[in-house]
Amino acid sequence: MSRSLEDGERAAATGPAPEIACDESGSDGENLTGGNTDVFAHASVSLPGPVAAAAVAEIRDRIRSPAEEYKATHLLREKHRAVLEWLLAPDGPIHGRARVHLMEKSFFVVDRAVGLLLDDPAAAVTLFRAGRRTFGEEGWRAFLGAANRLLRVRHDGDPVAAFYGTVDALRRDSPRSDAAEVLERLAATRPRAVSYRAGFLAGPPLVPVLNPLLPAIVRTAALWSADGRPVRLVHDRQNMLTPDRIAWIEQTARRTGAGLVGLRLVVAREDARVQVADFLAGIARKIASDELNGRGDPALTLLLRPYVDPASVWGDVRSGALLAAPVSG
Structure with a gap:
């Protein structure tokens, strides 16, 4: 590393509040069970601007694509496997300086x-782990879809009736089991669901129950301030990150003990640090999804694991190799 880059890192380490750059991958809004992706990833990096710019330049030099803006898909191509491994490797540019919080979307729905x-x-863990086996693929997908529609702000028809109709049908057709016992308990909760939906009459909530981005940002602040030193987050612009929601993030982080002094939005292509976070988020989402679906690459999973937040929201025991702790809600 050059003397100027070392000086930049020392300056960042002694500043009052280091900036952590963030981006996400896999956002489908509140459509978590019928969207294009089954994993949401929120990545964050602690890199001085010159170090991040050098990493982006190195990636461009190694890949040599004519694209104006590089994305994770460039690194995930098989012909660029060596570049991907270099980025994640223990002696690579982001090792020890980056984290990624993962959310398995279907588990997030059940958990919520x-x-x-x-x-x-x-009970959420019990239902999730045994649901597909107990109710069959079709029944389990029906439950996930009904739960997603019940919780999301936008809806068609009567999501309360649809959810409890699905619960009742699965109860009738399923053998006694731990998962079926959770459904028995859920069947008695209709008044609570009606109250939840009635709350939308006053307008959409500031923080939708099913949006994974906002709690992921709060968790990111907690990760990077765990040593007691406050941090400032820099995030790619998102429609979800309105001034009121940014205020909620800052207040929630402080209330839960995270040292967050502020959150500002930037345009990703104008900040190399956010570009690196974007690379990591997309890479982590793809590796995690492959692991989840039984087509994981052991070498890439091993390279990614040091970056994964052990408090990721993950319910599938098949993917325990990805996390230090398989389940956290």
Whole structure:
């Protein structure tokens, strides 16, 4: 590393509040069970601007694509495997300086639905892990879709009736099991669901229950300020990140003990640090999705694991190799 880059890193380390650059991959709004992706990833990097710019320049030099803006898809192409491994490697430019918070979307839906209706995180894990086996693929997909429609702000028809109709049908057709017992408990919660939906009559909530971005940003602040030193977040522009929601993020982070002194938005292509976070988010989402679906690449999973937040929201035991702790809600 050049003397100027070393000086830049020392300056960042001694400043009052280091800036952590963030970006996400896999956002489908509130459509978590019928969207294009099954994993949401929120990546963050602690890199001085010159170090990040040097990493982006090195990637461009190695890949040599004519594209004006590089994305994770460039690094994920098989012909660029060596560049991907270089980026994630222990001696690479981001090792020890980057983290990624993962959310398995279907588990996030179950966790939020059971949390709202039963306030029992353990029941969410039980239902998620046994649901497909107990109710069959078609029945399980029907439950996930009904739960997603119940929780999302925008809806068609009567999502409460649809959800409890699905719960009742699965209860009738399923053998006794731990998962079926959770459905028995859910069947008695209709008044709570009606109250939840009635709350939308006053207008959409500031923080939608099913939006994964806002809690991921709060968690990112907690990760980087765990040593007691406050941080400032720099994030790619998102329509979801309105001034009121940024205020909510800052207040929630502080209330939960995270040292967040502020959050500002930038245009990703104008900030090399956010570009690096964008690379990591897209790469992590793809590796995690492959692992989730039984087509994981052991070498890439091993390279990614040091970056993964152990408090990621992940329910599938098949993917325990990706996380230090398989489940966290």
